[in-house]
Amino acid sequence: MTLDLDLQGKRVLVTAGTRGIGGATVALLRELGATVLAVARSQPEGTDDPLFAAADLTTAEGCAALADTVAWRLGGVDIAVHVLGGSSSPGGGFAALGEEEWRRELDLNLLPAVRLDRALLPGMLAQGSGVIVHVTSIQGRLPLPEATTAYAAAKAALSTYSKSLSKEVAPKGVRVLRVSPGWVETEASVALAERLAEQAGTDYEGGKRIIMASLGGIPLGRPARPREVAELIAFLASPRAAAITGTEHVIDGGTVPTA
Template sequence: MPGFLTLEGKRALITGGTQGAGAATLALFRDLGAEVLTTARSRPADMAEAMFVAADLTTLQGCETVAEAVRERLGGVDIIVHMLGGSAAPGGGFAALGEAEWQAELNLNLLPAVRLDRALLPGMVEQGSGVVIHVTSIQRLLPLPEATTGYAAAKAALSVYSKSLSKEVSPKGVRVLRVAPGWIETEASVRLAERLAQEAGTDLEGGKRLIMESLGGIPIGRPTKPAEIANLIAFLASDRAATITGTEYVIDGGTVPTA
């Protein structure tokens, strides 16, 4: 069908594809015909071994393991989606972030993308085509000093790295883009809303409102669904976005208050 969105025949690596928006992206890519490989520390019971490689991407060795699996199982890669990210840093502002906390933020939110790109991009350049999508965050624009300074700084570094990479490899046929989500309604975020609701003596919707208020409000009145993140990523990865590179797409329900 003319204009139909497809990823048929594409080989894709999606990091962090076992839960949340990563799992939604993996499912959509498969539905659209891509051959997909994903990775995490352990394989979910309902995920086929053929599409999974166990690795700790916060380490150099883990990234090397995944890159080798991509070459062996897929014979190369056409699309890389760097979904991996998150934070376990304590609240308390900058003073709560010691050397270990800062290193952990970089090891999770920046260095896996840098290391995997370094290993796999030469193959894309050699074949003259490919798409790399770095999932950043609106936190790079709206950091919360009490809790997300390290995470926001790491995502900001990822965004700048991605832009620089796009300038280098786009002339060689490899598109590089960024997707910046706001609050995504994952299982983890629902648990957070439930906890906040209990502490505040309200219901789940009240807990969600507390999160939205902490972000300065979400004009559409709700968080983004994982499937909505997946839809944007799939479009950008497809040939329908063939002239899009070097840009960042914010998907946050209007949370960022400036253009």
């Protein structure tokens, strides 16, 4: 990016900040001069990031501990980017989803953002400024019933929560936005495409086509890249987007067939 986004010195928290969208967002915001605390369950082997915090954000205790860490290491935040999410639910439609599967999806895709916002927002409101970015998913609108019903429902709940929060805090100087990716070529999705390719007796590009077909096609012809999603997040979090709040910004190569 060549546009000066005026993010120098901003204090930023990024969850799931060691790989995929989160890792790309951490790297880009640091390039742009922000002070970024990256959070994940554990630091990848062979890395030594001085601004890293380990936390299990699927629990209330983990979120509370991270909020204390933010206060100690950053003195508060100007920007919070909630990237954490994912799904490990089995295929098989609604019948395969028991209490444990539903709770796991909510604990991963909805409640960490709610809990961290509750802890961090008072500081933003006190300073009269701040930005919160919730990373949702196009599956909130385009669920895949075979395997992602609970994930899609949790992300849809996150989107609704985000919109409501934006209406409450925008008059007090805090912007709340959503970024809604489609299929993104992260480490996990590469592994999935390779596995599907092996099962189908094809190559990686063939595996990618299998995934795109399951989504009903991607008009752009490829998945988004983590850096592309990070660039959208960086712009929305910057003062260049000061008049944008309460909105959801889809980055899916045209996958969702409606406006």
